[in-house]
Each structure stands twice: as C-alpha cells, then as structure tokens.
Amino acid sequence: MRVHKLTFAALAVAAGLSLTACQNGDDGTGQGAPSAGSTASSPDGGSGSKGSDQGGGSASGGSGQDGGTDATGTGKGTGGAGTDAGAGAGGSGKAERCHTDGLEITAKDGTIDGDPGGTVTVELRNRSGRDCVISGYAGVDLKTGAGTLSAKRTGEKAGRAVLKNGQSTAFGINYPLNETGGSGVRVTGLLVTPPNETRTVTLDWPGAATLPVTDGSGDPVKVGPVGNAGQGG
Numbered sequence: 001m002r003v004h005k006l007t008f009a010a011l012a013v014a015a016g017l018s019l020t021a022c023q024n025g026d027d028g029t030g031q032g033a034p035s036a037g038s039t040a041s042s043p044d045g046g047s048g049s050k051g052s053d054q055g056g057g058s059a060s061g062g063s064g065q066d067g068g069t070d071a072t073g074t075g076k077g078t079g080g081a082g083t084d085a086g087a088g089a090g091g092s093g094k095a096e097r098c099h100t101d102g103l104e105i106t107a108k109d110g111t112i113d114g115d116p117g118g119t120v121t122v123e124l125r126n127r128s129g130r131d132c133v134i135s136g137y138a139g140v141d142l143k144t145g146a147g148t149l150s151a152k153r154t155g156e157k158a159g160r161a162v163l164k165n166g167q168s169t170a171f172g173i174n175y176p177l178n179e180t181g182g183s184g185v186r187v188t189g190l191l192v193t194p195p196n197e198t199r200t201v202t203l204d205w206p207g208a209a210t211l212p213v214t215d216g217s218g219d220p221v222k223v224g225p226v227g228n229a230g231q232g233g
Contacts, residue, residue, distance in 0.1 A: 095131040095162055100199040102128025105192055109206045110172060110229065117219065118175045120207045121229045122192055125168035135160040139193035140173055140223040142205065145186040149211075151223040158195075158225035170229040176212055176219040184210030195226060 110121035
C-alpha cells in the first residue's frame with residue numbers, strides 16, 4: 001500500500017508540472033502575435049506598406065517626407081524645395097528671352113542741342129513678373145506720309161542683358177533733321193518690334209515732325225543695339 005501511495009503522489013506532481021508548462025507556453029504565443037501585427041500596421045512608417053508608399057522604399061515615414069515624393073509625385077521637404085526652385089527658373093536655371101507682351105515700351109525725344117541729328121530713345125521695361133534676357137537689335141519702322149521707312153542698323157556689337165522684373169534697357173534711333181526749309185516728309189508714328197520677336201507695338205513719334213526729302217544720298221534713319229541709347233539717351 002505504501003508503494004502505491006508514493007506512485008500516485010509522483011503522478012500528481014508530474015501532471016501539475018505539465019499543466020503549468022502548457023499554460024506558460026500559451027501566454028507567450030498570445031503576447032507575441034499582437035506585437036507582430038502592430039509592426040505591420042504601424043502608422044509611423046517602418047517597414048510597413050505606408051512607410052514604403054510615402055518614402056518610395058523601406059525607409060521610415062520621416063525619411064520619406066524629407067527626400068521622397070508624395071502620391072502626386074511632388075517632392076516634399078528639403079529635396080522637393082530644391083526641385084521646385086530649379087523648375088521656377090525654367091528647369092535649367094536660365095532666364096527666357098524677353099517677349100513683347102511682357103515689355104512696357106515707350107519712346108521719348110533724346111535730342112541734345114548742338115547734335116547734328118535728332119535722337120529718339122526707346123525704353124523697354126520688363127513687366128513680365130520674371131527675369132528675361134534681351135539682346136540684339138529691335139525692328140524699327142517710321143510711319144510717314146510717303147509710306148513706311150525702315151531704319152538701318154548702325155552695325156555696333158549688340159550686348160546681352162538680363163532684366164529683372166521692373167528693370168529697363170533702351171536703344172536709340174538717330175535721324176536727319178529737316179533743315180532744308182521745305183515741308184519735308186511728315187512722320188506719323190513709330191513701329192517697334194523687340195529683338196527676336198514678331199509682335200510689333202505702335203507708338204507716337206516724339207521726335208521732329210518731319211524728315212528731309214532726299215534722293216537717297218542723305219543720312220538714313222539708323223537704329224542702335226539694345227543697351228545703347230544713342231545720342232542724348
């Protein structure tokens with residue numbers, strides 16, 4: 001009888017230990033599964049799908065905001081700001097040429113007493129809201145009672161200028177004065193086409209009212225390059 005009692009006691013102890021071990025194993029599995037699920041759905045990025053969508057890879061959400069792209073492909077943070085600045089300058093960092101529509105064009109008399117001829121100064125002011133490049137000769141025609149008279153280029157070397165918004169440049173038109181005592185040819189208007197443009201603007205002629213009538217042997221109407229206002233400019 002004593003031997004049987006000891007056997008039963010040993011079996012009871014073994015069963016108790018086995019039950020305790022099973023309970024501890026169940027507790028460990030229950031804690032581990034939620035932890036893995038939390039990592040996959042973490043709102044902070046990490047290796048989950050949300051972090052990959054924002055950052056374009058497996059980087060964290062913060063890294064994606066600094067150097068990656070959003071859903072529309074637009075850069076954010078410091079990296080995106082650099083791209084935006086380049087695009088604002090035309091993508092290549094160079095200003096476009098000045099267009100007629102973005103220029104305020106005016107003309108004034110630039111003749112100085114004692115000059116052998118007359119001068120009209122034409123000013124071109126950048127009103128486009130951006131920087132623009134201007135270089136070369138403008139097209140200049142005088143409207144007269146005898147038809148349109150095209151100005152000839154002086155042949156001077158043309159420079160290149162970058163006009164910031166609000167800045168201006170100018171060029172000069174030189175013409176012969178009518179000192180013949182005759183009625184001459186009446187000037188009724190001025191046509192100006194900025195360099196490399198096709199759109200022309202019409203201005204009032206601010207110079208002398210008439211030009212001398214010649215047989216082609218007299219001094220012609222001349223236009224200088226943009227950046228050179230000519231005599232009296």
